[in-house]
Amino acid sequence: MKKLICIVCPIGCHLEIDAQHNVTGNRCKRGIGYAIEEVTRPTRMVTTTVRLLSQEHPRLSVKTSKPLPKEAIFRLMAALESLTVNPPVYMHQVIMRDFEGLGVDIIATRTIPG
Amino acid sequence: MKTDLLVIGGGAAGIAAALEASAQGLEVLLLERDTQLGGILNQCIHNGFGLHVFKEELTGPEYAERFIHMFHDKDIAYKLNTTVLDIRKEDAGFVVSASSLQEGWLELECRAIMLASGCYERTRGQIQLPGDRPKGVMPAGSAQRYLNMDGYLVGKDVFILGSGDIGLIMARRMKLEGANVHGVAEIMPHSNGLTRNIVQCLHDYDIPLFLSHTVTDIRGKDRLEGVTIQQVDENWKPISGTDKHFSVDTLLLSVGLVPDTMVFESLDIAMHPVTKGAVVDQHYQTSIPGIFACGNALHVHDLVDYVTEESRRAGRAAARYVKGLSVRQKRLALNSGANIHYTLPQYIDTADFNGVISCMFRVTKKAEQGEFVIRQGDRIIQRKKARFLAPAEMEQLDLDQTMLSDHETPLTLDFEVIRP
Ligand SMILES: Cc1cc2nc3c(=O)[nH]c(=O)nc-3n(C[C@H](O)[C@H](O)[C@H](O)COP(=O)(O)OP(=O)(O)OC[C@H]3O[C@@H](n4cnc5c(N)ncnc54)[C@H](O)[C@@H]3O)c2cc1C
Ligand code: SF4
Numbered sequence: 001m002k003k004l005i006c007i008v009c010p011i012g013c014h015l016e017i018d019a020q021h022n023v024t025g026n027r028c029k030r031g032i033g034y035a036i037e038e039v040t041r042p043t044r045m046v047t048t049t050v051r052l053l054s055q056e057h058p059r060l061s062v063k064t065s066k067p068l069p070k071e072a073i074f075r076l077m078a079a080l081e082s083l084t085v086n087p088p089v090y091m092h093q094v095i096m097r098d099f100e101g102l103g104v105d106i107i108a109t110r111t112i113p114g
Numbered sequence: 115m116k117t118d119l120l121v122i123g124g125g126a127a128g129i130a131a132a133l134e135a136s137a138q139g140l141e142v143l144l145l146e147r148d149t150q151l152g153g154i155l156n157q158c159i160h161n162g163f164g165l166h167v168f169k170e171e172l173t174g175p176e177y178a179e180r181f182i183h184m185f186h187d188k189d190i191a192y193k194l195n196t197t198v199l200d201i202r203k204e205d206a207g208f209v210v211s212a213s214s215l216q217e218g219w220l221e222l223e224c225r226a227i228m229l230a231s232g233c234y235e236r237t238r239g240q241i242q243l244p245g246d247r248p249k250g251v252m253p254a255g256s257a258q259r260y261l262n263m264d265g266y267l268v269g270k271d272v273f274i275l276g277s278g279d280i281g282l283i284m285a286r287r288m289k290l291e292g293a294n295v296h297g298v299a300e301i302m303p304h305s306n307g308l309t310r311n312i313v314q315c316l317h318d319y320d321i322p323l324f325l326s327h328t329v330t331d332i333r334g335k336d337r338l339e340g341v342t343i344q345q346v347d348e349n350w351k352p353i354s355g356t357d358k359h360f361s362v363d364t365l366l367l368s369v370g371l372v373p374d375t376m377v378f379e380s381l382d383i384a385m386h387p388v389t390k391g392a393v394v395d396q397h398y399q400t401s402i403p404g405i406f407a408c409g410n411a412l413h414v415h416d417l418v419d420y421v422t423e424e425s426r427r428a429g430r431a432a433a434r435y436v437k438g439l440s441v442r443q444k445r446l447a448l449n450s451g452a453n454i455h456y457t458l459p460q461y462i463d464t465a466d467f468n469g470v471i472s473c474m475f476r477v478t479k480k481a482e483q484g485e486f487v488i489r490q491g492d493r494i495i496q497r498k499k500a501r502f503l504a505p506a507e508m509e510q511l512d513l514d515q516t517m518l519s520d521h522e523t524p525l526t527l528d529f530e531v532i533r534p
Contacts, residue, residue: 005313011502012309044314047160047173048290049262056149059265061159061175070318077290091179109159110175 004038006031043067046076047109050095051084057112060085062095065105072100080106088114117143117191118436119429120210120224122198122377125153126418127409127425128230129181134429135228136190140436143222144190145212147197151185152178153232154410155418157259160283166419177418196220198377201227207404226404226432229392230425231377233410236370243275245332248339254284254368267291269364273341274298275329277305277312278506279416281368286315288366295319296360299327299343301350304480306506308416328352329365338363371414381405388456389413395461396471397431397440398424406432413458413474420474420508427472440466446521451489451528453478455505462513464521471513475527480504483532486511491523503529 006013008030015025017035026032037043045067049059068076076099085095089112096106119135121128124146136142150156155163158174165171168180185192195215202209207225214220235253243251250269258280260266272293274281277300289295298316303326305312316323324343330352331342345356373391375383384393384401391412392400398408408428409421434440443465450457455476462471477484481503488496488511495517500509511527 005309005317007310007313012313044318045161046290049159049265051265057263059263061173061262063159063161063173073290077292091176109173110156110179 002039004035006034008034042070044070044073046073048077048080050080050106052089052112053084053086054112057087060089060095060112061109062106063109064099065094065107066103068099068104069102072102075100076106087112116207117141117222117224119143119226119228119432120145120208120222121228121230122210123153123230123232123409123411124148124151124192124194125230125232125409126155126178126181126421127232127411128153128228129185130422130425131228131230131406131408131429131432132190132192133181133184133188134426135433135436136188138430138433138437140433142190143224144192145196145198145210145222146192146194149194151182151192151194154255157255157262158283159262160287163418166417167422174418181422193217198231200380201377201405203381203402225436226406228428228432229375229377229405229407229411230409231374231411233371233414234374236367236372238367241367241369243329243332245329245341246334248332248334248337250334250338250363251332251365252367254280254366257364257366258284258287261287261291267293269293269362271296271360271362272364272366273329273343273360273362274366274368276300276368276370277307277323277325278368278370279307279311281366282307282311282315284366284368285321286319289319289321293364295321296362297322297324297343299324299329301326301328301346306504308506324358327356327358330357332365338365341365371410373411373413375407375411386413386456386460388450389458393460394458395445395463396459396467397435397463398428398459399431399435399463403441404435406435413456415508416506417508423472424474434466444521446518447524448473448488449524449526450475451526453484453529453531454527457527462525464518467515467518469515471515473511473513473527474508475511476505476508477503477529478505479531481529481531482534485530485532487528487530488513488517489526489528490519493519495519495525499532 004015023032023035047063052060118140121144155174155178163177212220330344344352408425445461457475
């Protein structure tokens with residue numbers, strides 16, 4: 001039995017899921033899918049910044065193109081640490097492609113003119 | 115040269131108000147003290163913006179860039195690096211004094227003003243924390259700016275006071291950047307942050323949350339060396355014997371935001387004791403005709419989408435004023451009754467009331483179920499049932515002009531809790 005809080009909507013139901021993936025405590029169906037994914041392969045969107053060669057904007061904000069497996073988050077942070085980007089950068093430009101073959105890109109979340 | 119509407123601040127609120135006023139045909143000039151448009155959104159690199167306005171989840175910079183594009187497309191006049199310092203009332207409008215990095219001292223004439231200057235963070239002095247005064251104690255939003263804009267991590271061992279969303283977001287952010295986040299203390303028995311932030315920012319990284327706790331000692335000569343927290347009773351009095359010590363070099367404060375109304379200082383504008391912003395009617399007009407306010411400069415919002423919607427309405431109302439379509443004549447009070455923290459607007463201008471007003475408000479306590487009721491005298495003129503209410507979330511109730519029984523009797527909004 002594992003206790004979880006559903007984060008799909010603001011109500012935040014307190015869920016319980018057992019070894020057979022029976023879910024209780026959910027007020028709607030979406031809680032079931034969330035609980036199963038959360039105990040099998042939890043993923044999260046990651047937002048952070050990378051170094052940018054610019055006087056005015058020393059950091060570039062970036063995000064994952066889709067949710068990343070939770071256990072890979074700190075490895076991604078380490079990989080981004082050694083990265084430096086040159087302006088110009090455009091919104092949603094790919095900064096790092098297919099991290100660890102997981103099918104997740106790192107993309108810019110703003111434009112910095114050259 | 116006289117501008118129709120001068121907008122103070124180029125964040126989400128200022129941009130939306132300027133866009134709307136310009137769409138209504140007004141000559142608009144926007145002044146922003148920073149080096150870029152976008153305001154606080156530029157440093158909020160996390161996800162969670164735009165679910166209402168764009169029906170998708172964006173980061174702060176993405177949300178800002180969409181609006182900045184629309185702003186530039188319309189060729190609206192603006193000046194960056196320009197800080198508004200004072201407003202003077204003249205016969206036919208206002209004179210705004212500002213200091214510009216490029217142009218020096220400016221005196222700008224306009225017919226109407228939109229205050230969209232955002233909010234500032236409460237600091238240590240404003241909440242009176244005991245103990246030494248070393249370096250390393252700072253508002254969470256400042257730390258966010260240092261980290262996300264300048265790339266500078268303010269500390270390695272961090273404790274956070276206050277569990278509002280900024281505190282939670284910064285707990286995760288500092289952890290991701292390699293800091294050791296020892297915990298978050300919250301004086302209330304519940305967090306004011308969104309549940310999803312508690313899960314994704316604290317639970318995900320095993321950061322403990324100490325509810326009903328506050329910081330009772332701060333130690334350090336030059337740099338912060340440690341903090342002590344204690345549990346508090348229902349009167350917020352520390353309980354002896356509950357002390358916990360943390361060796362940290364940084365204490366981040368996430369203890370509240372206050373509308374920035376500094377430029378109103380030399381004017382005699384009626385202010386609201388709870389919101390700390392100006393008192394307004396449904397046109398977002400302050401007690402001085404021609405001066406409007408919106409966004410966090412009016413009341414602190416947790417969702418940028420509501421800032422955008424409110425500021426569009428304010429921009430439209432300012433346009434009506436400049437065109438002479440709305441001359442305020444009559445104010446009817448909308449009072450905060452039982453379990454209501456504040457309402458916005460606080461007044462209804464009955465002389466120019468057509469259609470529907472979106473009344474925004476906050477409740478004072480958490481409740482599973484309840485009903486919002488607007489009364490005029492003894493008569494109920496509007497009611498709505500609602501579920502899962504919390505002070506952190508803004509509620510909305512529409513008020514139709516045809517519901518009013520007269521234009522004299524003040525209105526009161528109550529929140530009646532329904533026990534399960
Ligand atoms: C840390 C934090 C996290 C948030 N997270 C979320 C979230 O996850 N989801 C969400 O929807 N919302 C979130 N919000 C809320 C939302 O982003 C803000 O409420 C909104 O962006 C505020 O817009 P604004 O234009 O009122 O203020 P601001 O963005 O602060 O803009 C005000 C502007 O006015 C300028 N200014 C001030 N004084 C002067 C002057 N005298 N002269 C000239 N210019 C001046 C400032 O430089 C600034 O650019 C968050 C807010 C904060 C603070
Ligand atoms: S289970 Fe359904 S109602 Fe409950 S929090 Fe999840 S999505 Fe919301």
